[in-house]
Amino acid sequence: MSEAVDALVIGAGPAGLMAAEVMAASGRRVVVAEAMPTPARKFLMAGKSGLNLTRDEPADLFATRFGGSTGGLLPPDPRGYLGTEDAAFGPAEVMAWARGLGISLFTGSTGRVFPVGMKASPLLRAWLGRLREAGVELRTGWRWAAIGGGFGFATAEGPRVLRPAVAVLALGGASWPRLGSDARWVEMLRAAGVGIAPFRPANMGLRVGWSVQMRRHLGAAVKGVAIHAGGQVSRGEWVIARQGIEGGGVYAVAAALRDGAAGHVDLAPDLDLAALTARFQRPQGRLSLGNRLRRVLGDPVKVALLLEWGAPLPDTPAAWAERAKSLPLRHDGPMGLDRAISSAGGIVADAVTADLELRALPGVFAAGEMLDWEAPTGGYLLTGCLATGRLAGLAAARHRSVA
Known part of the structure; x- marks a missing residue:
């Protein structure tokens, strides 16, 4: 079965949900496809011991903690994820966004910002509620399986194909694969001509x-x-x-x-x-x-x-x-991706435009840990995912040609 849709987001983690939010706010009709039975599983797991949303520090200092080829698109480059005029989404913006969802925040002694209740689930419930009110349709159990002539999915009801006018990919990196970030998308995009750096563990023991x-x-x-x-x-x-x-x-x-x-x-x-x-x-x-x-x-x-x-x-x-x-400090190398909090590697800077559009696939944008960037824990990772999701979503919302 084939279905035409206005805007498609693949991946319902923080980057994908943020892309969906800004596209819906611009008037696009958004479908979010998620392989797992429920959305944002890694987000919820990361928030079990306290959801560290961001770091309360100046954006220029904050940006120095990002590495990798696409991490270099962050400020001081004025066209970066946190620095474009319409897509600025650094620590101050993340805090304002969370408060807009009704979440009270506090800042710890090290500058880390948490919800007063510490947990991720209240924020996620409020966020999903806002997306539903904006008309965003979430389809869980939809695993992306093919590209070409649309986006093919394996679902419980059998194969499905979506033909979007514009798409944002936010399928995560390669860490914690049991929560959904299994990097199965790598070979599909590589075959389509997208440059991808090998994944390596980051924020690992x-x-x-x-x-x-x-x-x-x-x-x-x-x-x-x-x-x-x-x-x-x-x-x-x-x-x-x-x-x-x-x-x-x-x-x-x-x-x-x-x-x-x-x-x-x-x-x-x-x-x-x-x-x-x-x-x-x-x-x-x-x-x-x-x-x-x-x-x-x-x-x-x-x-x-x-x-x-x-x-x-x-x-x-x-x-x-x-x-x-x-x-x-004597050690025998990093622990593997299955134990890492995040991953380095992914879609390289040369493969995307400043707006995170894939050069090999016009009308298709990428965000979050799919991109080749890394940052330490402490609020940097989550803010980076939200910021790249927002930038990709804003650019996708403006895009009018059919992919």
């Missing part, structure tokens, strides 16, 4: 082969340290996991570590080297090595890391202080 002595610390949080890598510094917390190290403090510098930058951990970032050396020089009596180190560092988890990664062990107070201030 790092594999570490722990010693037997570290097993008692599995699950422990690492607090009050700083990770240095690739010119970046992260003061966030992280966790000693069975497979390695995970958590926000690691994710903030994960891209640099993944790409080969050496990393080190400062176990006492609030003390300078001289002050820490003085602590190591204090008389310790007959205390064991572990107890001496615990007295200096005040945390058994820090001591365990120092003994795990500090070999060969120093033999003077000054050397111990230097090692604690610059402890090599």
Whole structure:
């Protein structure tokens, strides 16, 4: 069966829903096709521990956290996702948009912005309600399967073909595939002439082969340290996991570590080297090595890391202080895409116009994690998805030729 539609969005995550919202607001009749039984599954999963919408900081500073070939389209390039005159959608705009859905927000001490209720589900319910009122039709269980002569879908009722005047693709990247972002679209677009960079894990943990002595610390949080890598510094917390190290403090510098930058951990970032050396020089009596180190560092988890990664062990107070201030972060590479929060890679900058239209497929636009960009967690990822969805949707709304 074949059906003509005015505007099509494939993918009902944040980027796709934002594209649908702005197209509907412009008067287009929008159909959203989603492969999963319900929309925005990754969005809901990400919000389980608290939905970090954005980061309350100036847009020019915010934009420096985006990498990848299409991440370079962000400001200071004035034609970028957050910087075009009609598509500006940085932190301030995200906060105003959420409040417009009736969601009260608060800003934490690090600038992260959350709903007062912390959860993603109230925001999603309000958003879907607004889209229904705007006439957006959501079709779940529709998996995109073919392109050419329209967009072919596999559905519970059998094959269907939609022939849109304009389309926005927002199918996600390749992380958390069980939630829908399985990158099955890559071969279809590549065959159509769209340039695509291979996917790699982003915002992921790092594999570490722990010693037997570290097993008692599995699950422990690492607090009050700083990770240095690739010119970046992260003061966030992280966790000693069975497979390695995970958590926000690691994710903030994960891209640099993944790409080969050496990393080190400062176990006492609030003390300078001289002050820490003085602590190591204090008389310790007959205390064991572990107890001496615990007295200096005040945390058994820090001591365990120092003994795990500090070999060969120093033999003077000054050397111990230097090692604690610059402890090599020893790892065996990134964890895989199935455990990554997001992915790097995707549709490259040369394959899209400044409005995110695919050069090989006129009238077809792309948004969200399909594009080759990456950013750390902490509000950057979600804002980037919303911003690219908005930019693609605005451009698609203006497009009048048949794809």
